[in-house]
Amino acid sequence: MPNPALRATGLVKRFGALTAVDGLDLELGAGTCLALLGPNGAGKTTTIEMLEGLTEPDAGEIEILGRSWATHADEIRERIGVQLQETRLTEKVSVLETLELFRSFYRNGRDLAEVLEVVGLTDKRDARVETLSGGQHQRLSLACALVSRPELLFLDEPTTGLDPQARRRVWEIVDGFKGEGGTVLLTTHYMEEAEKLADDVVIVDAGKIIAQGTPASVIGSLHAESIVEIHPRDGTADHLVDATLLAMPGVSEVRREGAALTIVVTDTQASVGALLAHFAQVGVELESLQTHSPTLEDVFVALTGKHLRG
């Protein structure tokens, strides 16, 4: 990459005996969006806070917009916008007063009417922060990150806890920022958020990168056409043998969670036909059988045996 907006190599952060981030490398091209995807406790927040200059890494190099935190902290802060997880802005001030405060920190502020328009809070400009809904508060928090016209935006779980409609509005704002050439690094444990916003995803678990690339290439790494989820009726599937299932046409992987089976297949039609025939033969009765296209969640489960959420 000729001029990456962000480059991190060999990042390590330990908290006592726990290694939260364990040798992470990241590179983010200008004008692109990268999502750090992983379950709670994977080290996403620790990683993004090291990149934001809030946490000192125990090892590794960080370069933001070609500058280093050690020598150009003020310049970096002028040029980035940050939304932290769980900031609860001061309640007794208004939306506009909040933005006025944040704009005062920057040499080049942006017209606040424009910022309010971008985040859709124009008619809430005089409302006190305490009266805002969760989604409105989150958009105000985004607005605080946008008052400086940043080149690089850090978003730490920007839609956690929001309802689907509020989540979509946040996505639209981030999309708009990208549309104007902005660079975005976000963390999320929602695969649909990563698929919707990110040009590239980095899947992390236990402080390490376990997969990365475009969402399509990461999903493609599963070599699956679809995922078949089977819930057998109680007690009827006790004698199923994984090896038998794996030998069937198009079946590439079999996983069990309790009585439920998740089967990764490369040829949906052939596999499902063969599976149903086998079930009828050995007396397995089905509660349900569903197939879906593979997602980042399936990649995560395939790699770690765990789910992103939960």
Next chain:
Amino acid sequence: MASPLPRWPELVELTRHRILTFLRQPESVFWVFAFPLLLSGVLGFAFQGGDPAPSRIGVIGEAQGWAARLAMDPSIALVRYATREEAERELAGGHIDALVLAVAPAELRLDPSRAEAEVARLRVLVALGEIDQGQLTVAPVTERGARYVDFLFPGLLGMNLMGTGLWSIGFTVADMRQRKVLKRLLVTPMRRSSFLSSLIGARLAYLAGELALLTAFGVWVLGVPLRTSLFTFFAVSVFGAVAFSCLGLLVVSRTKTIEGISGLVNLVIVPMWLGSGVFFSYERFPEAIHPLLRALPLTALNDALRAGMIDGAGLGSMLPELAVLAAWMVIPFVLALKVFRWA
């Protein structure tokens, strides 16, 4: 219809939960059990029991050997003064309980609103023995500047400057830290010194109103004198307010919760309520710890406020107190900048 009476199992469980919740908060245990003990200890130290503490009696003049007779009485601690001004000031400041003017016409001056005064009067009369009633007039001190309220008011003012400074800064910062607003500010180009200074600046903005209101009440309603210049009075108050703001910054520099802050602020405040001469003169404590008490910011502030309001002292004569307050600004502020926990 449901019975209105409590039921055993749930009553026992509810009570148990209340007790467990209480015992699992060390700070509440401290305030309920340890703090009253500590308070009794300190007050007991100041107002020592056993033999009743001697009355501190001031005397001027040598007429009829009164001073010698008073000095011999074990229930009296005699202080001789050269000038009446000094003696009256000590009486007004609560440093002595009564003042004998052994000059013609002889007078026993005391503030009848103070509990110690009556004991002092009896002891003086007993010590002097058979004297002609007409020889010694008991004169209640009523002029402005010499009453207990004149002693008390500057102390309350100082106490208030301390409380507001510590609580307002403590709560503001702990709240911002809990809401992660501090951390959010840290990723902007904001200078940290701007933030810390803004807390002191806001404190000074309330100070003007607070000071005007309290002082107007003290002067016009209670009749407390304000003899020094308004400039000196304001300057001393600003010194005090800034010193306590800086101390507030230090107290809150690493505390995450509102509960933690309450405990720490009380820990700072309460010893000074007792030891810094708010309600009674710190001279009641043993002489050996006076230098320690005078190094406390509230003692310095109270002494300077009293010197200004009652004695009309100017800034020049308050340099030791102002120096103590300045030290309480600089040292806590520098320490706070160093150890302050932002994220």
